[in-house]
Structure formats: structure tokens, C-alpha cells
Amino acid sequence: MKQILVIADLPGNKPKALAKAKLVAEALDAQVTVLSFVHEQLKHLPDNLSNAQQQEVQQSLIEQRQQWLERQLKDTGLNDASVQTQVIWEKNIAQWVEAYGRRHRHDLIIKTGHRTENLFYTPTDWHLLRTSSAPVLLVAEKKWKKQHNVLVTLDLGSKLQSKQALNRQLLATGIEWVRHFGGELHVAYCLPMSPMLKDLMGLSAKKIATQARQQYLPLIQEMAGDYPISEKQLHIKAGEPDKVLPSMAADVNAGLVAIGTVGRKGLKGKLLGNTAEQILTLLKTDVMAIQP
Template identity: 45%
Template sequence: MKIEKVLVIADQQDKQQSALAHAKSLCKRTGAKLHIVAFHYENLTKFAAKLNPEQQLDIQNKIISSGNKWLKSEIAQLSLQDHSSCEVLWEKDIVGWVKQHCESHAYDLIVKTGHRSEGLFYVPTDWHLIRNNLVPTLIVAEKKWRKKQTIMVSLDLGTHSKSKQELNQKLLDAGITFATNANMPLHICYSIPISPVLKDLGIIDKKTLVNDAKSRYLPIIETMLGDYDIPLANIHFKAGPASKVIPSVASKCSAGLVVIGSIGRKGITAKIMGNTSESVLGLLKTDILVVQPE
């Protein structure tokens, strides 16, 4: 995975400025060019009876001007002036703007601070970006990675879909890129599907299931890794639902970043069921890099 051009979504409400901090780190390690964008929007229609169009435009311009002053100050504090461009926009539909913008600009990565307090039918900007954008999206949880952390990649090794198999390679390539750039160990996780009913009846033995998966999929993983070498102990096979296995293994191996795929469900099915990436988004205490298939 190359990281040469990055779109950074800055959030003035984020006191830690986690997205900008990670963007600076990426810029330092990869030499990537950044385009930093901040969004502002206020519903001025409730003042329509008191404000004429000129007054509404004046308020909008003042908010944008204030936002520009703030963003340029943050960029200057991080010494990113020579490595970035920036703009502040009056825009309510952030996801729509990002999608349209990315269609005409070749970004390798989007970086955004995560907001993870969703209800069943509330789909925030993070989820929309995951579903609707074809650019890998880094949802940042912390300002910076701590020492002794790792990068963990979650693979769907049991899939027979060619697009998902290709996505597995993209995920691993992304994990290798981040692990190399951050000089952090790489871990690989595969959650083996298991029927709770068959397990409870003793028809399926978890240990046997895990051993069978190792013998079947370890050669595939080794081929996917190519010349990149990781200890066997860093490849984790665990039986259970991915939404529980991934956070569990991530915690066990002290992951600072989890790399996961998303197939982008749409409509009411997505709101009720979600994707695995969305299911674990609220459970993981790490950064999460979501990569979509081609």
C-alpha cells in the first residue's frame, strides 16, 4: 500500500486533534502530501424571520473566516505548512462532499478522528465513510501510538469470493506498510466461524477447528506475506464471532491499529446488521483502518 496523498478531516471539536497528529506522523514517515479540510455548518433558517440573505451570508463568512484562522494556526503549530494544503468549507453533507472530492482526486488514505457512540438506527459520518468511500479510511482513536504497541490485520481466510480474497491481500499489504513505517510488530488474526448450537451439543470441538484452520490457512498466509517475515506466534486463529474475536485478540496483542475490511452494506439491512468493521468499531479501543474492495 502506497501512502503518498492523504485527505485529513480536521475537527475543531476534537481538543486532542488526533487526526492531525497522526497525519503529521504519516507525513514524517512516508513523505506524504496532505490536504486538510475542516467543515462548518449552522442551520440559519430558524433565524430566517429575523435575518435577510445578506445577513445570513455575513454570518456564514464570519464562521468560515474563524475556521480558517483556527486551521492555519493548528497547521503552523505542527509545522505542516510546507507539506499540506487546506480549506474550510460550509458543508452539511460531509460524506457526500468527501465522496465527490475523492472521485476527482487520487487519495491513498483518509484520516479522521473517530466518534463512536452510536445507537441502532443512528449511522454517523464514520459509518457512512466506511460504506460509501473506496479510499482506505483511518478512524483515529488516540493522538499517537504508544511504545510496545502492534499493528493487527484481520483476515477473512474462509471466503470463496475472489473480491474478498483480493481484499485480504490489500489488508495485509496495508498492515505491512503501517507496521514498517511505524516500526511496530505485525499480528494477523483470523476468526473461525463456529455454530454455537453445534458447539454446545459437542458436535464441533473448538480446538480441532482451530488446528484444522492452522494447517489449511498458514501456507496461504505465508504466500500472501511474501518476503515479509513474522513470528508464528503473531498469527492468531480463534473460533468465534468476528465481532468478539477481533477486539479480544487486539487487546491481547496490544494493538494500536487494527486493519479490517468492509463490504459496505446499504439500506435498512446495514442499519440493523452492519458490517463486521462497524460491529467492532465501538468495541475496539484502538485506531481502525478500514479498507474496501476494488
């Protein structure tokens, strides 16, 4: 991860994304580009203002935001000459970032994840998770811990090459993270089994998990290469991922959870989201979301 794109927090909020970007950039020796978005409805301005005068108002707001951003960068220690900044007049942040990502290659996008009253994250965050070709790091509201554990979630039951490749990418990301920031690496897999089927077949969830652990541990160790992963670092439970994974994250004291996302397109995606988004409604950690 050598090129980091940061979406700065809005004025009035703590600069969590910038603070996290500083830590990541220093650890990975990465270049940072910081974007700040500003947009105001100008319809309430007097009708007798010309287009040129309205443009002057817009430019004044952009310049004020640029000055504010420079103060934020100085306060967080990100005012190095190599850090690029840009203030953009745009309402639809996610759409702008998506188009920007097609023109510029970045290895990581960092943004603070914001709660709303009826969704865990705002539509901007959902859109980034669905469409970004680069990994997205959503920073949690709680204070960053330099020493923390990482939980990597894998889909071990899938035989699709794209899912297997994503598993390797997720595991490699988790290994890189703990090597730079410390903590323990843990791996999670949710066995796709409903309570109804388990009861109908008289199956023991503990026995099934034990068998699965024996089956998948060698595969995970092979994927991890020279990074040692023991049996105690592999966590397998039967159940729905959005119910099981948050409890796993809490059990291992995870500060970061790495998940794979497969964004649905069209109306179905807007209505249903995906498993990753359901998991996010309960997680209280930083989240690294990676597309195949």
C-alpha cells in the first residue's frame, strides 16, 4: 500500500481519518492524497446575483475550506510537502471518488465511518464499499489503538476462483497489518448452517466446527506462507455471518476486521446490500473492506 487516498472529516468533527492516515502512511512509507468536499445550496442567495457573483461565493467557500484543511493537516502532523490536497465542490462524494479512482490508482481509501439514525453507515460509505476497486478502511468512532488484534474473515467453503483469490488477498492484508502495527492475527469462518437445519439433522455445532477446523487449518497455513498460524487463531462457528462475526470480533479483542465485499448492482443492491454491509451494522471496530 504505497498510495493512500483520504476523505477528510467535515468541520466540527474530530480528524479521525487524517490521524489514521498518518499512522498508516508512516508505517508503510506511503504517499497521501487528502480530499475535502464542500457543497452549499446557493438557491437562497438573492436572485439579482449574477452567475459570476455566485461563482465568487463558491470560490470563497472553497478557499475557506482549504485554509481549514491546512490547519487540520498541521494539527495531525500530515503537513509534509509530499502530501497532496484538493478541495472539491461536490455534493455526491461517493460518485466523485468512484470516477477519481478510475483515473488515479490508489492502494487504500481511508474514511471515517459515520452512523445515521436508521443505518450504521451513511449512503456514501455504502457506495464506497460496493464500488471501490481499492480497499476501503472505515475508521471506527472509538480511539485508535496502536496495539490491537486483527480478525480476517474468509469464505473457506467456496470453490470459486474469485473467492479463493479474495481469501488470499484478505489474509495477506491481515498479515501485513499485524507486522506493521502489532497485535495478533485471527482468522474467522462462518459455517453456512441455519439453526433449523442443525436441529432437524441433530447436528452438534461444536463437533462440526472442530471437523471444519481440522479440514481448513492446513489450507490457511499454506495461504499464510511463512507467517505462523496456530489452531487457536482459527475461529469457526456455525451460523449467519452477521450474527456470528461481531461476537468473534469481540471475543478476540479485534481493533480491525478485514472483510471481502461483493457489491450487488442495480435496484437489488440498493435494497438488500450484501453480507458485508449486514455485518457492519453490528461491528464496533475499524473495518477493511476489499473487493475481489
